[in-house]
Amino acid sequence: xxxRAAPASSRVEINLGKIAHNVKELVQFYGSKGIExxxxxxxxxxxxxxxxxxxxxxxxxxxxxxxxxLKKMHDAGVKAQFVLLRTPALSEVEAVINNxxxxxxxxxxxxxxxxxxxxxxxxxxxxxxxxxxxxxxEGILPDNLEVFIQEVLNLKGVSIVGIGAxxxxxxxxxxxxxxxxxxxxxxxxxxxxxxxxxxYVSGGNSANYNWFTAVKSTGKINNLRLGxxxxxxxxxxxxxxxxxxxxxxxxxxxEVIESKIKPSVPYGETGQxxxxxxPQFRDRGMIRRAIVGFGSQDVxxxxxxxxxxxxILGSSSDHTILDAGLVDLQVGDEVKFSLDYGALxxxxxxxxxxxxxxxxx
Ligand SMILES: *Cc1c(COP(=O)(O)O)cnc(C)c1O
Numbered sequence: 001x002x003x004r005a006a007p008a009s010s011r012v013e014i015n016l017g018k019i020a021h022n023v024k025e026l027v028q029f030y031g032s033k034g035i036e037x038x039x040x041x042x043x044x045x046x047x048x049x050x051x052x053x054x055x056x057x058x059x060x061x062x063x064x065x066x067x068x069x070l071k072k073m074h075d076a077g078v079k080a081q082f083v084l085l086r087t088p089a090l091s092e093v094e095a096v097i098n099n100x101x102x103x104x105x106x107x108x109x110x111x112x113x114x115x116x117x118x119x120x121x122x123x124x125x126x127x128x129x130x131x132x133x134x135x136x137x138e139g140i141l142p143d144n145l146e147v148f149i150q151e152v153l154n155l156k157g158v159s160i161v162g163i164g165a166x167x168x169x170x171x172x173x174x175x176x177x178x179x180x181x182x183x184x185x186x187x188x189x190x191x192x193x194x195x196x197x198x199x200y201v202s203g204g205n206s207a208n209y210n211w212f213t214a215v216k217s218t219g220k221i222n223n224l225r226l227g228x229x230x231x232x233x234x235x236x237x238x239x240x241x242x243x244x245x246x247x248x249x250x251x252x253x254x255e256v257i258e259s260k261i262k263p264s265v266p267y268g269e270t271g272q273x274x275x276x277x278x279p280q281f282r283d284r285g286m287i288r289r290a291i292v293g294f295g296s297q298d299v300x301x302x303x304x305x306x307x308x309x310x311x312i313l314g315s316s317s318d319h320t321i322l323d324a325g326l327v328d329l330q331v332g333d334e335v336k337f338s339l340d341y342g343a344l345x346x347x348x349x350x351x352x353x354x355x356x357x358x359x360x361x
Pocket of ligand 1: 043086204227228
Protein backbone atom coordinates (compact mmCIF):
# COMPACT_ATOMS: atom_id res chain seq x y z
CA UNK A 1 0.00 0.00 0.00
CA UNK A 2 1.53 3.33 -1.01
CA UNK A 3 -0.43 6.12 0.54
CA ARG A 4 2.65 8.04 1.65
CA ALA A 5 2.31 10.48 -1.21
CA ALA A 6 -1.23 11.48 -0.27
CA PRO A 7 -1.49 14.42 2.11
CA ALA A 8 -2.31 13.18 5.61
CA SER A 9 -4.28 15.29 8.04
CA SER A 10 -2.46 13.73 11.00
CA ARG A 11 1.24 13.46 11.68
CA VAL A 12 3.71 12.61 14.38
CA GLU A 13 6.52 15.12 14.82
CA ILE A 14 9.74 13.44 15.86
CA ASN A 15 12.38 15.65 17.43
CA LEU A 16 15.65 13.87 16.72
CA GLY A 17 17.58 16.45 18.76
CA LYS A 18 15.60 15.59 21.88
CA ILE A 19 16.00 11.85 21.28
CA ALA A 20 19.76 12.36 20.85
CA HIS A 21 19.87 14.25 24.15
CA ASN A 22 17.98 11.48 25.98
CA VAL A 23 20.26 8.81 24.50
CA LYS A 24 23.41 10.67 25.54
CA GLU A 25 22.14 11.28 29.06
CA LEU A 26 21.02 7.67 29.59
CA VAL A 27 24.21 6.16 28.15
CA GLN A 28 26.24 8.30 30.55
CA PHE A 29 23.93 7.76 33.54
CA TYR A 30 23.84 3.96 33.27
CA GLY A 31 27.47 3.85 32.18
CA SER A 32 28.45 5.42 35.51
CA LYS A 33 27.95 2.03 37.19
CA GLY A 34 29.09 -0.16 34.33
CA ILE A 35 25.82 -0.75 32.47
CA GLU A 36 25.68 -0.67 28.69
CA UNK A 37 22.45 0.19 26.90
CA UNK A 38 20.80 -1.74 24.09
CA UNK A 39 18.63 0.68 22.14
CA UNK A 40 15.16 -0.79 21.67
CA UNK A 41 13.75 0.15 18.27
CA UNK A 42 10.49 -1.86 18.18
CA UNK A 43 8.68 1.15 19.65
CA UNK A 44 9.43 3.12 16.48
CA UNK A 45 9.17 0.17 14.03
CA UNK A 46 12.93 0.14 13.42
CA UNK A 47 12.93 3.70 12.07
CA UNK A 48 16.42 4.10 10.51
CA UNK A 49 16.65 7.86 11.20
CA UNK A 50 16.07 7.23 14.88
CA UNK A 51 18.36 4.19 14.89
CA UNK A 52 21.16 6.33 13.49
CA UNK A 53 20.62 8.85 16.29
CA UNK A 54 21.13 5.97 18.76
CA UNK A 55 24.34 4.88 17.08
CA UNK A 56 25.72 8.42 16.76
CA UNK A 57 25.20 8.99 20.47
CA UNK A 58 26.92 5.99 21.98
CA UNK A 59 24.72 2.93 21.49
CA UNK A 60 26.33 0.05 19.62
CA UNK A 61 23.64 -2.63 19.96
CA UNK A 62 20.07 -2.23 18.66
CA UNK A 63 17.25 -4.56 19.72
CA UNK A 64 13.91 -5.12 18.05
CA UNK A 65 11.16 -7.70 18.38
CA UNK A 66 10.54 -7.90 14.62
CA UNK A 67 12.91 -9.29 12.02
CA UNK A 68 11.44 -6.92 9.41
CA UNK A 69 12.62 -3.98 11.52
CA LEU A 70 16.13 -5.39 11.90
CA LYS A 71 16.28 -5.90 8.15
CA LYS A 72 14.97 -2.39 7.51
CA MET A 73 17.74 -0.87 9.65
CA HIS A 74 20.41 -3.11 8.16
CA ASP A 75 19.29 -2.32 4.61
CA ALA A 76 19.32 1.40 5.42
CA GLY A 77 22.98 1.08 6.37
CA VAL A 78 22.62 1.49 10.14
CA LYS A 79 25.93 0.37 11.64
CA ALA A 80 25.19 -1.67 14.77
CA GLN A 81 24.92 -5.14 16.22
CA PHE A 82 21.33 -6.34 15.79
CA VAL A 83 19.47 -8.27 18.47
CA LEU A 84 16.14 -10.01 18.06
CA LEU A 85 14.39 -9.12 21.30
CA ARG A 86 11.80 -11.89 21.24
CA THR A 87 12.24 -15.62 21.09
CA PRO A 88 12.01 -16.58 17.40
CA ALA A 89 9.12 -18.58 16.00
CA LEU A 90 10.27 -21.94 14.60
CA SER A 91 9.03 -20.79 11.20
CA GLU A 92 11.27 -17.72 11.16
CA VAL A 93 14.56 -19.25 12.24
CA GLU A 94 16.23 -18.90 8.86
CA ALA A 95 15.30 -15.21 8.67
CA VAL A 96 16.72 -14.76 12.17
CA ILE A 97 20.07 -16.21 11.13
CA ASN A 98 20.13 -13.91 8.11
CA ASN A 99 19.14 -10.70 9.89
CA UNK A 100 20.11 -10.85 13.56
CA UNK A 101 23.56 -11.13 15.09
CA UNK A 102 22.03 -12.23 18.38
CA UNK A 103 18.60 -13.54 19.36
CA UNK A 104 16.91 -13.91 22.73
CA UNK A 105 15.74 -17.45 23.33
CA UNK A 106 13.74 -19.60 25.72
CA UNK A 107 12.97 -22.81 23.77
CA UNK A 108 15.43 -25.62 23.09
CA UNK A 109 13.58 -26.68 19.91
CA UNK A 110 14.14 -23.22 18.45
CA UNK A 111 17.80 -23.12 19.48
CA UNK A 112 18.37 -26.57 17.95
CA UNK A 113 16.99 -25.31 14.65
CA UNK A 114 18.99 -22.06 14.86
CA UNK A 115 22.11 -24.17 15.39
CA UNK A 116 21.31 -26.49 12.51
CA UNK A 117 20.73 -23.69 10.01
CA UNK A 118 23.67 -21.60 11.21
CA UNK A 119 25.98 -24.60 10.98
CA UNK A 120 24.80 -25.35 7.43
CA UNK A 121 25.77 -21.78 6.53
CA UNK A 122 29.11 -22.09 8.33
CA UNK A 123 28.02 -19.47 10.79
CA UNK A 124 27.77 -19.21 14.56
CA UNK A 125 24.59 -17.53 15.77
CA UNK A 126 24.75 -15.85 19.18
CA UNK A 127 22.01 -16.40 21.73
CA UNK A 128 20.99 -14.69 24.94
CA UNK A 129 18.97 -16.98 27.20
CA UNK A 130 16.01 -15.25 28.85
CA UNK A 131 15.27 -16.37 32.38
CA UNK A 132 11.86 -16.34 34.04
CA UNK A 133 12.00 -14.25 37.21
CA UNK A 134 8.36 -13.74 38.04
CA UNK A 135 6.84 -11.35 35.49
CA UNK A 136 5.60 -14.49 33.69
CA UNK A 137 6.08 -13.47 30.14
CA GLU A 138 9.04 -15.24 28.50
CA GLY A 139 11.80 -17.14 30.21
CA ILE A 140 13.46 -20.42 31.15
CA LEU A 141 12.69 -21.42 34.73
CA PRO A 142 15.88 -21.10 36.85
CA ASP A 143 15.57 -24.72 38.03
CA ASN A 144 15.84 -25.91 34.42
CA LEU A 145 18.73 -23.66 33.46
CA GLU A 146 21.62 -26.01 34.12
CA VAL A 147 20.28 -28.82 31.92
CA PHE A 148 19.18 -26.33 29.28
CA ILE A 149 22.62 -24.71 29.05
CA GLN A 150 24.37 -28.09 28.91
CA GLU A 151 22.23 -29.02 25.93
CA VAL A 152 22.92 -25.71 24.13
CA LEU A 153 26.65 -26.07 24.74
CA ASN A 154 26.55 -29.41 22.92
CA LEU A 155 25.26 -27.72 19.74
CA LYS A 156 27.55 -26.40 17.06
CA GLY A 157 26.26 -23.32 15.24
CA VAL A 158 25.19 -21.37 18.32
CA SER A 159 27.06 -19.76 21.16
CA ILE A 160 25.64 -18.44 24.41
CA VAL A 161 26.72 -14.82 24.83
CA GLY A 162 24.51 -13.85 27.71
CA ILE A 163 21.48 -14.16 29.90
CA GLY A 164 18.66 -11.74 30.51
CA ALA A 165 15.41 -11.20 32.32
CA UNK A 166 12.41 -9.05 31.72
CA UNK A 167 10.21 -7.23 34.22
CA UNK A 168 7.14 -5.04 34.47
CA UNK A 169 5.84 -6.02 31.04
CA UNK A 170 3.15 -8.58 31.69
CA UNK A 171 2.84 -9.17 35.42
CA UNK A 172 4.00 -5.70 36.46
CA UNK A 173 6.68 -7.39 38.61
CA UNK A 174 9.41 -5.00 39.75
CA UNK A 175 13.11 -5.57 39.07
CA UNK A 176 13.84 -5.29 42.79
CA UNK A 177 17.28 -5.50 44.36
CA UNK A 178 16.44 -9.07 45.38
CA UNK A 179 15.56 -10.07 41.80
CA UNK A 180 18.69 -8.38 40.43
CA UNK A 181 20.89 -10.11 43.00
CA UNK A 182 19.34 -13.43 42.03
CA UNK A 183 20.07 -12.78 38.35
CA UNK A 184 23.65 -11.82 39.25
CA UNK A 185 24.01 -15.05 41.22
CA UNK A 186 22.71 -17.10 38.30
CA UNK A 187 25.22 -15.35 36.02
CA UNK A 188 28.04 -16.15 38.45
CA UNK A 189 26.92 -19.75 38.69
CA UNK A 190 26.82 -20.19 34.91
CA UNK A 191 30.22 -18.59 34.45
CA UNK A 192 31.90 -20.83 36.98
CA UNK A 193 29.96 -24.05 36.36
CA UNK A 194 30.48 -23.99 32.59
CA UNK A 195 33.59 -21.75 32.33
CA UNK A 196 31.41 -19.61 30.13
CA UNK A 197 32.04 -15.86 30.25
CA UNK A 198 28.79 -13.96 29.72
CA UNK A 199 29.18 -10.85 27.60
CA TYR A 200 25.63 -9.73 28.35
CA VAL A 201 23.89 -9.97 31.70
CA SER A 202 20.83 -7.97 30.78
CA GLY A 203 18.79 -7.03 33.82
CA GLY A 204 15.71 -5.52 32.24
CA ASN A 205 14.29 -2.42 30.65
CA SER A 206 13.08 1.10 31.44
CA ALA A 207 11.56 -0.26 34.67
CA ASN A 208 15.05 -0.81 36.14
CA TYR A 209 15.68 2.90 36.78
CA ASN A 210 14.75 2.93 40.48
CA TRP A 211 16.83 -0.17 41.20
CA PHE A 212 19.83 1.30 39.39
CA THR A 213 19.51 4.63 41.18
CA ALA A 214 19.26 3.00 44.62
CA VAL A 215 22.09 0.44 44.49
CA LYS A 216 25.82 1.07 44.95
CA SER A 217 26.87 -1.86 42.84
CA THR A 218 24.94 -3.48 40.03
CA GLY A 219 26.65 -6.83 40.64
CA LYS A 220 27.11 -8.81 37.46
CA ILE A 221 24.32 -6.93 35.65
CA ASN A 222 26.05 -5.08 32.81
CA ASN A 223 23.25 -4.37 30.36
CA LEU A 224 19.74 -2.91 30.09
CA ARG A 225 17.44 -2.74 27.08
CA LEU A 226 15.84 0.69 26.89
CA GLY A 227 12.94 1.90 24.81
CA UNK A 228 10.45 4.05 26.66
CA UNK A 229 13.01 5.96 28.78
CA UNK A 230 14.75 7.11 25.63
CA UNK A 231 11.60 8.04 23.74
CA UNK A 232 9.43 9.48 26.49
CA UNK A 233 11.97 10.35 29.21
CA UNK A 234 10.32 8.25 31.92
CA UNK A 235 10.95 5.20 34.02
CA UNK A 236 8.12 2.73 33.72
CA UNK A 237 7.18 1.51 37.22
CA UNK A 238 5.44 4.77 38.13
CA UNK A 239 5.97 6.67 34.89
CA UNK A 240 8.04 9.30 36.71
CA UNK A 241 10.07 11.71 34.61
CA UNK A 242 13.81 10.97 34.64
CA UNK A 243 15.56 14.23 35.64
CA UNK A 244 17.15 16.04 32.71
CA UNK A 245 15.32 14.12 29.98
CA UNK A 246 12.83 15.37 27.41
CA UNK A 247 9.33 13.87 27.62
CA UNK A 248 8.15 15.57 24.45
CA UNK A 249 10.41 14.20 21.73
CA UNK A 250 7.21 13.04 19.99
CA UNK A 251 4.14 15.17 19.35
CA UNK A 252 0.99 14.07 17.59
CA UNK A 253 -0.67 16.75 15.45
CA UNK A 254 -4.04 16.57 13.74
CA GLU A 255 -6.33 18.95 11.90
CA VAL A 256 -9.84 20.02 12.88
CA ILE A 257 -12.31 18.87 10.22
CA GLU A 258 -15.55 20.04 11.86
CA SER A 259 -16.26 22.57 14.62
CA LYS A 260 -19.78 23.39 15.79
CA ILE A 261 -21.73 24.32 18.90
CA LYS A 262 -23.83 21.22 19.66
CA PRO A 263 -25.42 19.53 22.67
CA SER A 264 -23.20 17.50 25.00
CA VAL A 265 -25.62 14.57 25.12
CA PRO A 266 -26.67 12.57 22.03
CA TYR A 267 -30.39 12.74 21.29
CA GLY A 268 -32.75 10.05 19.96
CA GLU A 269 -33.19 6.41 20.96
CA THR A 270 -29.79 4.82 21.65
CA GLY A 271 -28.13 1.47 21.08
CA GLN A 272 -24.48 0.44 20.83
CA UNK A 273 -21.62 2.65 19.62
CA UNK A 274 -19.05 1.63 16.97
CA UNK A 275 -17.29 -0.73 19.38
CA UNK A 276 -20.25 -2.45 21.02
CA UNK A 277 -20.47 -0.22 24.09
CA UNK A 278 -23.57 1.55 25.40
CA PRO A 279 -22.07 5.02 25.90
CA GLN A 280 -23.01 7.33 28.77
CA PHE A 281 -22.71 11.11 28.65
CA ARG A 282 -22.76 13.87 31.22
CA ASP A 283 -24.93 16.85 30.36
CA ARG A 284 -22.78 19.97 30.25
CA GLY A 285 -25.18 21.95 28.08
CA MET A 286 -24.20 23.24 24.67
CA ILE A 287 -20.49 22.89 23.90
CA ARG A 288 -18.08 23.50 21.05
CA ARG A 289 -17.52 20.06 19.57
CA ALA A 290 -14.47 19.87 17.34
CA ILE A 291 -13.72 16.77 15.29
CA VAL A 292 -10.12 15.93 14.42
CA GLY A 293 -9.32 13.66 11.49
CA PHE A 294 -8.04 10.52 13.17
CA GLY A 295 -9.63 7.71 15.08
CA SER A 296 -9.11 4.40 16.78
CA GLN A 297 -7.83 2.84 13.57
CA ASP A 298 -4.85 5.22 13.64
CA VAL A 299 -4.06 5.82 17.29
CA UNK A 300 -4.64 4.42 20.76
CA UNK A 301 -6.77 7.46 21.52
CA UNK A 302 -6.78 6.99 25.28
CA UNK A 303 -2.98 7.45 25.26
CA UNK A 304 -3.23 11.01 23.93
CA UNK A 305 -3.24 14.15 26.07
CA UNK A 306 -4.14 17.46 24.37
CA UNK A 307 -1.64 20.27 24.94
CA UNK A 308 -4.45 22.86 25.16
CA UNK A 309 -7.14 22.87 27.81
CA UNK A 310 -9.56 20.74 25.80
CA UNK A 311 -10.99 17.29 26.40
CA ILE A 312 -11.18 14.16 24.26
CA LEU A 313 -14.79 12.95 24.45
CA GLY A 314 -14.22 9.79 22.45
CA SER A 315 -13.55 8.37 19.02
CA SER A 316 -14.83 6.05 16.35
CA SER A 317 -12.57 4.42 13.75
CA ASP A 318 -11.67 7.67 11.97
CA HIS A 319 -13.13 10.59 13.96
CA THR A 320 -12.08 11.88 17.37
CA ILE A 321 -14.46 14.26 19.10
CA LEU A 322 -13.19 17.03 21.35
CA ASP A 323 -14.93 19.32 23.80
CA ALA A 324 -13.04 22.48 22.87
CA GLY A 325 -14.06 24.16 26.13
CA LEU A 326 -13.08 27.82 25.96
CA VAL A 327 -10.70 27.29 23.04
CA ASP A 328 -12.09 28.65 19.79
CA LEU A 329 -11.04 25.74 17.57
CA GLN A 330 -11.97 26.22 13.92
CA VAL A 331 -11.79 24.03 10.83
CA GLY A 332 -8.20 23.82 9.61
CA ASP A 333 -6.67 24.51 13.03
CA GLU A 334 -4.08 22.03 14.23
CA VAL A 335 -4.38 20.37 17.61
CA LYS A 336 -1.31 18.95 19.37
CA PHE A 337 -1.21 15.98 21.70
CA SER A 338 1.45 14.35 23.84
CA LEU A 339 1.68 10.57 23.72
CA ASP A 340 2.04 7.74 26.20
CA TYR A 341 3.74 4.44 25.31
CA GLY A 342 0.64 2.86 23.77
CA ALA A 343 -0.13 5.93 21.70
CA LEU A 344 3.50 6.15 20.53
CA UNK A 345 3.47 2.48 19.42
CA UNK A 346 0.22 3.00 17.53
CA UNK A 347 1.15 6.20 15.68
CA UNK A 348 4.52 4.80 14.67
CA UNK A 349 2.84 1.65 13.33
CA UNK A 350 0.05 3.42 11.46
CA UNK A 351 0.48 3.76 7.71
CA UNK A 352 -2.02 6.64 7.77
CA UNK A 353 0.11 8.96 9.87
CA UNK A 354 2.94 10.96 8.37
CA UNK A 355 6.27 11.06 10.20
CA UNK A 356 7.90 14.48 10.27
CA UNK A 357 11.43 14.82 11.62
CA UNK A 358 12.87 17.93 13.23
CA UNK A 359 16.25 18.48 14.84
CA UNK A 360 15.96 21.72 16.80
CA UNK A 361 14.87 21.79 20.48
C1 LIG B 1 10.05 -4.01 24.71
C2 LIG B 1 11.14 -4.67 25.43
C3 LIG B 1 12.11 -3.90 26.10
C4 LIG B 1 12.05 -2.38 26.19
O1 LIG B 1 11.16 -1.97 27.19
P1 LIG B 1 11.00 -0.43 27.56
O2 LIG B 1 10.05 -0.44 28.71
O3 LIG B 1 10.46 0.25 26.36
O4 LIG B 1 12.33 0.08 27.94
C5 LIG B 1 13.16 -4.57 26.71
N1 LIG B 1 13.24 -5.92 26.69
C6 LIG B 1 12.33 -6.69 26.07
C7 LIG B 1 12.50 -8.16 26.08
C8 LIG B 1 11.24 -6.09 25.43
O5 LIG B 1 10.34 -6.86 24.83
